[in-house]
Amino acid sequence: MDKLVIEGGVSLNGRIAVSGSKNAALPLLFASILLEEPATFTNVPNLRDIHTALKLLRILGCPAEYESGVVHMRPCGPKPEAPYELVKTMRASVLCLGPLLARIGQARVALPGGCAIGARPVDQHLKGMEKMGARFNLEDGYILGRCDKLAGAHISFDMPTVGGTENLLMAAVLADGETVLENAAREPEITDLAEFLIACGARIEGHGSSIIRVQGVSRLGGCTYAVMPDRIEAGTFLVAAGITNGNLLVQHCPWQELEAVIVKLQAMGMHIEKTPEGVLARRSGDTLRGVDVQTRPYPGFPTDMQAQLMALMCLAEGSSVVEEGIFENRFMHVPELTRMGADIKPAGRSAMVRGVRGLNGAPVMASDLRASASLVLAGLAAKGTTHVQRIYHLDRGYEAIENKLNAVGARIRREKE
Ligand code: UD1
Numbered sequence: 001m002d003k004l005v006i007e008g009g010v011s012l013n014g015r016i017a018v019s020g021s022k023n024a025a026l027p028l029l030f031a032s033i034l035l036e037e038p039a040t041f042t043n044v045p046n047l048r049d050i051h052t053a054l055k056l057l058r059i060l061g062c063p064a065e066y067e068s069g070v071v072h073m074r075p076c077g078p079k080p081e082a083p084y085e086l087v088k089t090m091r092a093s094v095l096c097l098g099p100l101l102a103r104i105g106q107a108r109v110a111l112p113g114g115c116a117i118g119a120r121p122v123d124q125h126l127k128g129m130e131k132m133g134a135r136f137n138l139e140d141g142y143i144l145g146r147c148d149k150l151a152g153a154h155i156s157f158d159m160p161t162v163g164g165t166e167n168l169l170m171a172a173v174l175a176d177g178e179t180v181l182e183n184a185a186r187e188p189e190i191t192d193l194a195e196f197l198i199a200c201g202a203r204i205e206g207h208g209s210s211i212i213r214v215q216g217v218s219r220l221g222g223c224t225y226a227v228m229p230d231r232i233e234a235g236t237f238l239v240a241a242g243i244t245n246g247n248l249l250v251q252h253c254p255w256q257e258l259e260a261v262i263v264k265l266q267a268m269g270m271h272i273e274k275t276p277e278g279v280l281a282r283r284s285g286d287t288l289r290g291v292d293v294q295t296r297p298y299p300g301f302p303t304d305m306q307a308q309l310m311a312l313m314c315l316a317e318g319s320s321v322v323e324e325g326i327f328e329n330r331f332m333h334v335p336e337l338t339r340m341g342a343d344i345k346p347a348g349r350s351a352m353v354r355g356v357r358g359l360n361g362a363p364v365m366a367s368d369l370r371a372s373a374s375l376v377l378a379g380l381a382a383k384g385t386t387h388v389q390r391i392y393h394l395d396r397g398y399e400a401i402e403n404k405l406n407a408v409g410a411r412i413r414r415e416k417e
Contacts, residue, residue, distance in 0.1 A: 002395075004388040004402060006379035007411035008361055012246035014408040015278070018234040018253055019045040019399040020069070020227035023304075024189040026092045027166040028196050028227060029053045032073040033062055033099035034174060035200060037222035041071040044227055045399040048392070052090045056082055060096060075222070078103055084110035084141060090396075094122055095163060097145060098171035101134050107145040111138065120327070124164035128155040129171055132179065152177030152216055160185040160210065160297040166193055172214040173202040181212040187298040188257045192228045199223040229254050232304045233398060234279075235261045236373050239308045240405065241281035242270045242288060243315060243381040248408060251278035260301040264309065267291045268316055288312065290320035290355055297326070307333045307374035313353040314342040315381060320353040333371035336364040340378050340386065361386040369397040376401065380410055389417055 020043035030053065032039050044050060046069065054064045054071070062076030080100055087093040087110035100107035112122065122143075126136050129145065131153040137144045152175050157164055165185040170193075172179035184190070186208055194207035200223050203215040234253040241248040242265060255262070255274050262272050268291050271284040290313055295303040303326040313320040314337055324330050331346045338344055339362045343354040361384030366372035372394040379386030388394075391414075394401060402412040 001389075001417045002391055002414050003417045004376065004379075004391050004394075005413045005415055006361070006376065006386045006388065008379050008382035008384060008386060010244065010380070010409050010411060012240055012244045012248055012380070012405065012408040012410055015249045015251055016237050016404055016408050017251040018229045018237065019043075021045070021189060021192070021230035022047055022049055022397050023232070024192040025050055025227045026053050027095050027170070027189065027193045028225065029057060029064070029071065029073070030095040030099055031170055031193060031197060032057070033060065033076060033078050033096060033103055034170060035073070035220050035222050036075050038075060039073045039200070039222040040224040041073070042069060042224065042226045043229075044069050044071050045230065047399055048396045049090050049092065052086055053092070056086045056093055056096065059083065059086070060100070080104060080106045080108050082107075082109040087112055091120065092163065094125065095167055095170070097125060097143065098129065098167035101129060101145050101147050102150055102171045102174040105147050105149070107143070109143050109145070111141055111143050122163070124157050124159070124161045125167045128157070128164065128168040131155050132171060132175055150175040152179040152214070154180045154182070156182040157184065159183070162187050162190065165190050165212070169193060169197070169204070169212065169214065173197050173204070173216065173220065174218070175216040177216055179214045179216070181214070182210070184210050184212045185297055186210060188228060188231065188254070196223070196225045199225060231257045232302065232370070234258060235305045236308050236377070236398070238262070238265055238270070238272060238279070238281045239312050239377055240380060242268070242283055243312050243377050245283055246409070247280070247282040249275075249278045249280055253279040255279060260299060261305050261309075264291055264293055264301060268312065288316035290316045290318035290353065292321040294323040295325045303327055303330060304370050306330065307370040308377055310344070310351070310353060311337065311374040311377040314344070314356060314359060314378065316355045318355055322351045322353065324349045332367035333374045336371070336375055337378055339364055340382055342378070358383055360384055363387040363389065366390045366393045369393045373398065380405070
């Protein structure tokens with residue numbers, strides 16, 4: 001297992017480029033199960049989760065090749081089984097359920113297990129597909145789904161779920177008649193998926209709003225499609241500029257999609273400016289100020305940026321209150337940040353952060369993807385050496401993170417634990 005060893009206390013300065021979005025690329029790859037012609041994806045990040053998805057797609061009968069950020073998919077003769085060995089390493093594997101039912105009327109997909117950031121059930125995915133005519137059984141830890149041709153339906157989600165909306169959108173594009181998804185999630189990655197499906201011949205309206213209407217079509221072709229930039233990686237770099245008191249030009253930084261994050265960073269005392277070459281990020285003055293933040297579905301503040309913002313709050317003057325509104329157990333970075341000298345008091349789904357003058361390097365343990373990013377940020381700002389252990393989480397979602405950060409001045413090495 002690898003760890004990152006970070007010599008902290010250096011300001012980051014220069015240009016840093018954002019890769020393609022992991023959370024947009026995963027549903028796009030699974031959507032190729034629906035296609036009858038080849039598709040090419042560009043700007044695909046070189047990440048562990050992407051390679052897991054490609055492996056799963058090959059098992060499902062969809063030949064996929066990855067080369068330098070480009071994925072070529074050939075039309076597949078889908079096979080219905082997604083084995084536990086892959087699903088357990090990546091929950092997003094459940095996104096093959098909708099496309100498999102739509103294309104071949106059957107699916108056997110391992111039930112994703114409990115997850116470090118909460119129970120994360122898939123009941124909304126299943127309930128929606130049942131309304132479209134699918135029948136499900138649970139057998140030996142697998143979801144067994146069957147249907148004749150899926151039929152359009154009116155589906156109202158109990159909560160805006162990103163994966164649920166994506167799965168139902170993919171199920172609906174080949175269904176008979178109209179499907180209406182109400183209380184749909186509005187995340188930009190869903191818009192990216194809808195735009196791709198439309199480019200392949202699907203009929204979708206309202207994506208990006210909470211009501212999506214889909215008119216089923218009989219077949220989908222293929223196309224070439226560029227994955228959107230990763231708004232969470234971009235946000236992590238903006239925080240890196242603030243926490244190290246540096247000056248970064250973040251290239252390919254989505255501006256509108258990061259608005260909720262940018263507003264909070266500005267309120268904390270960062271200067272963030274859109275330029276033709278990218279987004280400039282630095283502190284406006286010497287110090288940062290605490291702010292309160294609640295994570296919410298898009299366009300609210302993203303839960304996937306909560307841990308990183310908390311690292312910045314640790315070094316801001318005054319207090320900050322963080323309320324986690326999406327997942328019930330997403331404060332695993334708190335004890336680790338505390339080991340580095342942070343003053344954080346969690347209470348249920350909230351945490352009170354009191355700013356401290358400095359953090360100290362320490363051995364810390366990464367527990368999930370975004371918690372890992374928060375520890376790397378803290379390590380960049382800390383005095384001394386931080387060892388971030390179990391970084392396989394980080395490798396699931398950040399492309400070449402130590403290379404990118406070292407290129408703007410960080411001192412990070414990858415070592416065997
Ligand atoms: C996606 C993102 C993840 C992000 C999350 C919230 C991907 C691959 N992952 O995860 O990085 O943190 O959105 O922005 O895109 N829920 C149910 N039943 C369901 C589905 C969801 O109760 O059937 C609940 C979840 O437990 C959670 C909330 O709804 O509390 C939101 O989850 P959801 O939006 O579905 O997250 P994911 O799609 O798993």
